[in-house]
Amino acid sequence: MKLVSCYIENFGMYSQQSFSFSAGLSVFCQDNGSGKSTLAAFLLAMLYGMESYRSTAKDLPTRLHYAPFQGGRYGGWLSFETEGRVYKIERFFDEKSETRDKVALYDQNNSP
Numbered sequence: 001m002k003l004v005s006c007y008i009e010n011f012g013m014y015s016q017q018s019f020s021f022s023a024g025l026s027v028f029c030q031d032n033g034s035g036k037s038t039l040a041a042f043l044l045a046m047l048y049g050m051e052s053y054r055s056t057a058k059d060l061p062t063r064l065h066y067a068p069f070q071g072g073r074y075g076g077w078l079s080f081e082t083e084g085r086v087y088k089i090e091r092f093f094d095e096k097s098e099t100r101d102k103v104a105l106y107d108q109n110n111s112p
Helices: 038-049
Strands: 002-011 014-022 075-082 085-092 104-106
Touching: 002 038, 014 038, 038 075, 038 085
Parallel strands: none
Antiparallel strands: 002 014, 002 075, 075 085, 085 104
């Protein structure tokens, strides 16, 4: 699988931010606190989702940790290529429950 691009509508510190990934290795060399870990968490959440918030959790749950600082719709999309086909996964998160998340997968080779 090869990542092509992503768009973060709102996730942690990011709002309306696009990223493109080059063929081969993409390197993000930035200062501490610039959002490298947040981008990695976004990519992981796009592919695998996030656990629901539990008030009894000992650590700050990922879902709360990356809730948008500025409010607004929480999520975005990720475009990737596998076996010669390009797909786009779009995911928007509820603030507390994964059962209320919205997710859609599009096959961009068959888009109208």
